[in-house]
Each structure stands twice: as C-alpha cells, then as structure tokens.
Amino acid sequence: MAIAKIAPSMLSSDFANLASEAERMLRLGADWLHMDIMGLLFGDAEEECLLTWHFVPNLTIGAPVIQSLRKHTKAYLDCHLMVTNPLDYVEPFGKAGASGFTFHIEVTRDNWQELIKSIKSKGMRPGVSLRPGTPVEDVFPLVEAENPVELVLVMTVEPGFGGQKFMPEMMDKVRTLREKYPSLDIEVDGGLGPSTIDAAASAGANCIVAGSSIFGAADPGEVISVLRKSVVESQNKN
Numbered sequence: 001m002a003i004a005k006i007a008p009s010m011l012s013s014d015f016a017n018l019a020s021e022a023e024r025m026l027r028l029g030a031d032w033l034h035m036d037i038m039g040l041l042f043g044d045a046e047e048e049c050l051l052t053w054h055f056v057p058n059l060t061i062g063a064p065v066i067q068s069l070r071k072h073t074k075a076y077l078d079c080h081l082m083v084t085n086p087l088d089y090v091e092p093f094g095k096a097g098a099s100g101f102t103f104h105i106e107v108t109r110d111n112w113q114e115l116i117k118s119i120k121s122k123g124m125r126p127g128v129s130l131r132p133g134t135p136v137e138d139v140f141p142l143v144e145a146e147n148p149v150e151l152v153l154v155m156t157v158e159p160g161f162g163g164q165k166f167m168p169e170m171m172d173k174v175r176t177l178r179e180k181y182p183s184l185d186i187e188v189d190g191g192l193g194p195s196t197i198d199a200a201a202s203a204g205a206n207c208i209v210a211g212s213s214i215f216g217a218a219d220p221g222e223v224i225s226v227l228r229k230s231v232v233e234s235q236n237k238n
C-alpha cells in the first residue's frame with residue numbers, strides 16, 4: 001500500500017523565514033516539504049510554452065535556496081520543477097540536496113528516459129507531473145518503463161500559483177492511476193484542504209500537497225492531521 005505523505009507547499013510559507021517554517025511544519029506532523037520551482041512565463045498552449053522557453057507565470061526558488069534549506073533540515077524535499085528544461089536542473093538540484101525531482105510530461109516527451117536515468121544517478125527520486133489539460137494516459141509509459149518514475153503528480157489546479165480552486169474533475173485521473181498501479185505514489189497538488197481531501201483520498205491519492213489551507217489555518221497541525229486521517233481511512237476501506 002502507498003504510504004500517506006502530507007507535504008505542505010512551502011510556496012505559502014514566509015520565504016524570509018524558510019528554515020523555521022520548515023521546522024514548524026515538520027514539528028506539526030508534515031512528512032515531506034513540497035518545494036515549487038517555477039520558471040518564467042506562461043502559455044496555455046504547449047507550443048507557446050516552448051517558444052517562450054518558460055512554463056508558468058511566476059518565479060519562485062531555485063537550487064541555491066534548496067541548498068540553503070538543506071543545511072537546516074534532513075527532511076524529504078519534494079521538488080516540483082515547473083520549468084521547460086528540467087534536464088538542465090538535475091545536477092544543480094542533486095548537488096543542492098533535493099530528495100524528489102518531479103518534472104512535467106508536457107515538456108519532456110522526447111527525453112524522459114534520459115531524464116529519469118539522470119535524476120536517479122544523482123540520488124533523487126524521479127516523479128512526473130501533468131497539467132489539468134494533459135491526458136493521464138500520457139504518463140503510463142513512464143510508470144511502466146524499465147527505469148520508471150516513482151511518483152505521479154496530478155495537478156488539481158493550473159500550475160503557477162497557490163490559493164486556487166481544486167478541480168474535482170481531475171479525480172478521474174487519480175482513480176485510473178490507482179486502479180492500474182496499486183502501490184504507486186500518487187500525489188495531488190492544488191486547492192487541497194479539509195473540504196476537498198475526501199475526494200482526493202477516496203480516488204486513491206496518498207501524497208497530499210497543501211499550501212494555503214495549512215499555512216492559512218489557525219491550527220495548521222490540525223489541518224495536517226485531518227488530511228492524513230482522510231487518506232488513511234480511505235485506504236482502510238479498500
């Protein structure tokens with residue numbers, strides 16, 4: 001069975017106090033720390049993303065920040081790279097101390113095999129993510145490969161910003177993945193919190209990324225525990 005992992009999205013933390021925010025989340029029960037690595041610009045259309053050499057309309061953090069944070073924590077740093085050229089970042093993120101390296105299928109159609117190999121060679125766990133408009137079938141070959149990804153991240157908002165509305169229609173992708181791959185780590189990201197977790201957990205997600213619902217709560221530890229309880233209870237039912 002895939003183990004429940006609750007991963008606060010550090011995108012919603014106070015970046016000026018990243019180390020203490022990380023320590024606070026771990027103390028409150030977080031399993032992983034989710035790090036959103038965003039390149040520049042945008043484009044709904046994949047062609048536009050490639051032409052402009054950017055992936056989402058925001059800029060966040062890079063390998064130097066991961067390296068700094070690594071000096072303060074031994075935690076699993078679950079890095080989600082929203083960039084158009086992930087291969088360029090494998091070496092720097094490996095050196096910086098990233099634990100997981102999740103790239104996007106939309107920009108790696110031609111080189112995912114090389115990418116997975118390279119991620120593993122740097123001691124990181126490879127994952128693949130898909131935007132809401134990308135069919136789930138696109139990631140099957142990466143899970144079934146001889147050298148496979150170990151996590152699939154189903155985006156439940158259009159990547160780029162925290163605080164957006166959860167897209168319940170993405171749960172069909174999660175259900176399909178869970179039926180096909182019983183022990184795969186299936187992660188969901190975007191709009192997760194106490195009011196949406198049951199949908200994700202019952203569909204079969206076991207890794208839960210949540211930013212604003214945790215950092216914006218009066219009692220973030222209680223939110224972490226509600227998220228975990230929902231995943232564990234759903235798993236026990238099945």
Ligand SMILES: O=C(CO)[C@H](O)[C@H](O)COP(=O)(O)O
Binds near residue numbers: 160
């Ligand atoms: O990847 C992301 C945005 O691209 C964030 O991790 C995600 O949106 C989490 O934030 P929130 O829980 O506030 O929706």
